[in-house]
Amino acid sequence: ETAVFQTPNYHVTQVGNEVSFNCKQTLGHDTMYWYKQDSKKLLKIMFSYNNKQLIVNETVPRRFSPQSSDKAHLNLRIKSVEPEDSAVYLCASSSGTEVFFGKGTRLTVV
């Protein structure tokens, strides 16, 4: 059973809307990530947090912003979504070696 929990599983929204995805890990890990998996199944890292501190911020549009209240939570907010944001967003956590992934949130922008 996964120990990285993401909500919602699916989300359909219109261009220009704001969406938020939640992620919680119960593994006690210090590092959490957000990945985007596009239609070609490529996994691209977006953000990495270590103990609530942002350590990796890949080149993503400004409308994407991660939010971390504590090291067990890392949410992702997208302001004014665009069609190219349609993808699966995967949250993950790591203790330093093995990385555990959630099941993902599938976003469809219409």
Add this chain to the structure above:
Amino acid sequence: LAKTTQPPSMEAYEGQEVNVSCSHTNIATSEYIYWYRQVPHQGPQFIIQGYKDYVVNEVASLFISADRKLSTLSLPWVSLRDAAVYYCIVTGWTGGYKVVFGSGTRLLVSP
């Protein structure tokens, strides 16, 4: 930018042994090699990791070349459930782990 290169796809029959190769020519001395697999509608799952030589667990074995620039994941006796995309990644601690995935190898298994 992914630091690994894998064949895009492979095919096998049930019961065969499958070897998936991965090239990581710029691997740093601090980096380890990890293999994950992903089935549809699920996040990637850890299979095995290694630093050098040969590693084996209950699921797979991993051979790493002497110069560490090439690794091979070996799956014995594949079944239909092993059909997935297999990702090879290299990463190490740099104040946090930056885990970057390549495009993976899609394994097709036929009965």
